[in-house]
Amino acid sequence: MFPKSALTLIVSLCSLAVSAQNGYKILLNAKGYKSGMAYLTYHMGKNLNVQDSAEVSSDGVAEFKGNTKLPGGIYAIVFPGKSLSYDFLVDKDQQITINADTSNLVNSEVKGSPENLLFQQYQRFVADKGRQLQQARAAYMSSTTREDSVRHEERYKVLNQELGDYRDEIVKNHPQSMMAALLKAMKEPALPTKKPVTRQDSLDNYYYYKSHYWDGVTFMDERIIRSPFFLPKLERYYRDVMPQMADSIKNDADYKLLLARTSPEMYKFLLNWLTDEYLNPKIMGHDAIFVHLFEKYHSKGLSPWLNEKQMETITRRAYMQMANLIGEKASNLIMIDSAGRKKNLYDFPAEFTIVVFWDPNCGHCKEEIPKIDSVYKATWKKKGVKVYAVMIEPGQVPVRTR
Incomplete structure (x- = not known):
């Protein structure tokens, strides 16, 4: 008969193995701290x-330990006092020991993770090359002759090229490594060498940069x-690289989210960021992007990680914006005119109706309203354009139509 004590030992060992496989354990040795x-x-x-x-x-x-594996990425140990931090990679192997050299963190050692051997080599190379780049830049800034400036500038370019070549070598020699994935993702697209002469040249350069x-x-x-x-790369893309037209951004966002559907954390991150970015848009017309995200994703249950309060906030905001989107039919306004009669916005059929809100005590209004009146008399009236002017004054809100 199999001994009960041996069975207990086997079960315990199996539990430890499962815990080590599914969870994480990161041991920090920092001799400089007590x-x-x-x-x-x-x-x-x-x-x-x-x-x-x-x-x-x-x-x-x-x-540091937990029963659930950590999502992969670049992590950092922040030491007591929060004045020092040390970066390392977390990937599949999550039984890691960090022997920290707090006098010079570049010399620290990470064990239990092959990915970190490559990362440590990269950190040391970048630290050394970074010092040389700073020295070359300082020498350039203090140059007193054109010859010195040219020499130090060339030195800076050579060092920068060596750094780029080193990164390319890692990608080439370790294509399946986490370092390769990170370096490929962080690489800036090469700028077009074609010097723009015409507007089309500038457009060609822009489209080249955007496509790469x-x-x-x-x-x-x-x-x-x-x-x-x-995150900074994502922000720069949607704020500076993308044309700031709602339809273009909607189509691009849909494509990115489609690509990310097989990667739950990436999909979640992108949808959260896009929702936050356009919840309170800074550019007129971008509220349509938020409404689109609500209708296509949130309202269909495709953001199950959001709690009830978050969904309520998003839903309320979306319905508020729906009635005021550019290009959509405006909500009806029912106001009282100067004769005390009700006037509906849609009582005056016209191909185009301009709605103007103004205050007789507003300095800006005093300047702009006469201009609108002049344009109306000179051009808009004969073209059938109507103006629905809402006067805002304490105690009364009459309407004037023309």
Whole structure:
């Protein structure tokens, strides 16, 4: 008969194995510290977001652990006092030991994760090349002759090229690595070399840059979300690179979200960011983007991670905007005219109706309303254009129509 104690031992070992496989354990050895709170954080744009925390023991050890695997990305240990942080990668292997050299963090060592061996080599190379680039820039700024300026500028270009070549070598030699995925995603598209002479030349350069902006990003790799570069790259694309026309942005957003549907965290991140970006748009007409996101995704249950309050906020905002979208029929207005009669906005059939809100005590209105009146008499009236003018004054809101 199989001994009960042996069976218990096997069950315990199996439980430990399953826990190690499904969860994470990150051991920090920081000999320079004897107390305080250390934080396990992850990068997202300019911010470090806290994932976990652990008390540092008297011998400088802190342990972060959980039963669920961490999403992949660039993480950072923030040391007690929050003045130092150390970046490392989290991917499939999540039983990691970090031996921190707090006197020079570049010399720290990460064990238990092959991805971090490559990352450490990259960090050390970048740190050394970064110092050289700073020196070359400082020398250029302090140049007193044109010859010195040219020499230091060329030196800067050579160092920058060496950095780019080193990154390309990692991608070439380790194509399946997390480092390769990160480097491809962060790479800036090459600027067109064609010098624009005509307007079409400028357009060609723009379309080239836009079409290559996301080279290296599949929108199916969730690891790049937790990085310093993905969020700023996304913001710059929709705010500066994309034409600021609602239909163009809607189509582009739909395509990105379609690509991300097989990557739940990427899909969630994109839809959340797009919703927040256009909830209170800064450009007239962009409210249509928010309404589109609501109708196509949120209202159909395609954002199940949102709680009831969040959905209520999004729904209320969308319905408020629906009636005021550019190109859509405006809600009816029923006002009282100066003779005390009700006047409906749609009582006056016209191909175009201009609605003007004005206040007789408003300085801007005093300047603009006469201009509108002049244009109406000179041009709009004979073309059948109607003006529905709502006067706003304390105690009464009469309407004037022409």
